[in-house]
Amino acid sequence: NDMFNSGPGSIQSADWLNQICLQVVNDMNCYGICVIDNFLGEAQCSSILNEVKSLYGYGIFQEGQLVRKVNRTRTPSQVIRSDKIVWVDGGEPQCVNIGFLIQTLDAILFKCNTMENNGIFSRYQINNRTKAMIACYPGNGTRYVKHVDNPNGDGRRITSIYYLNQGWDLQRDGGLLRMYPTCYENHVADIAPLFDRVLFFWSDRRNPHEVQPAFSTRFAITVWYFDDEERNQANQRYPSFPIEAS
Numbered sequence: 001n002d003m004f005n006s007g008p009g010s011i012q013s014a015d016w017l018n019q020i021c022l023q024v025v026n027d028m029n030c031y032g033i034c035v036i037d038n039f040l041g042e043a044q045c046s047s048i049l050n051e052v053k054s055l056y057g058y059g060i061f062q063e064g065q066l067v068r069k070v071n072r073t074r075t076p077s078q079v080i081r082s083d084k085i086v087w088v089d090g091g092e093p094q095c096v097n098i099g100f101l102i103q104t105l106d107a108i109l110f111k112c113n114t115m116e117n118n119g120i121f122s123r124y125q126i127n128n129r130t131k132a133m134i135a136c137y138p139g140n141g142t143r144y145v146k147h148v149d150n151p152n153g154d155g156r157r158i159t160s161i162y163y164l165n166q167g168w169d170l171q172r173d174g175g176l177l178r179m180y181p182t183c184y185e186n187h188v189a190d191i192a193p194l195f196d197r198v199l200f201f202w203s204d205r206r207n208p209h210e211v212q213p214a215f216s217t218r219f220a221i222t223v224w225y226f227d228d229e230e231r232n233q234a235n236q237r238y239p240s241f242p243i244e245a246s
């Protein structure tokens, strides 16, 4: 049948998968970054957002780190909480739609890894991933400082982030993801965390990135995909790595 993944809220066809993979392979080879809008459609994204909100309502998100609020005035800087996270594997009964997202991301990346003329992908073997990390920025001006996801060869090859924020207005809400791709000197990629937008990028030093202060609640779901060889070597060095493997 040509529906590789008839998810709970939407039907994805094999042709849809092919189109997506062609774009991902092209952009990852050219820019090391790939942004796709209207990824799963409004209904499916809303279902995922509702699941995330109810998880948030259960209070299972871990309290974010305490961070010093940098303020412009001379008043003593206050301490506020940063992003809160929870890990899910998508198999939980109340995560059916989040599970559909993960299966769709799996289908895309495992196909990119095996298709013809996939360029840089042919250097890697991408067959495993972490669980999905659901992050919520509380919108109190917290940010995520500039960093590299995988600076020291922990096995993570591709970062995929799915955004759930309806009616996001950059001027009012901030929360911009700014990427500093090393393959493009003096260029930055500014990516708004828009509803039903998915982003893929190489997790290593090719893509330093930061999240600018967010002033509305900002939800994102991140899954990291491993390169088998690098992951196996990392596991020899540090058997129990903190990143939650699926």
Ligand SMILES: Cc1cc(NC(=O)CCC(=O)O)nc(C)c1Br
Residues within 6 Å of the ligand: 135, 144, 147, 148, 149, 150, 161, 177, 193, 209, 211, 220
């Ligand atoms: C826990 C953790 C979160 C993130 N998230 C982002 O970079 C934010 C991307 C966005 O939400 O646009 N990155 C690392 C390396 C770790 Br570890």
Ligand SMILES: [Fe+3]
Residues within 6 Å of the ligand: 147, 148, 149, 209
């Ligand atoms: Fe990151």
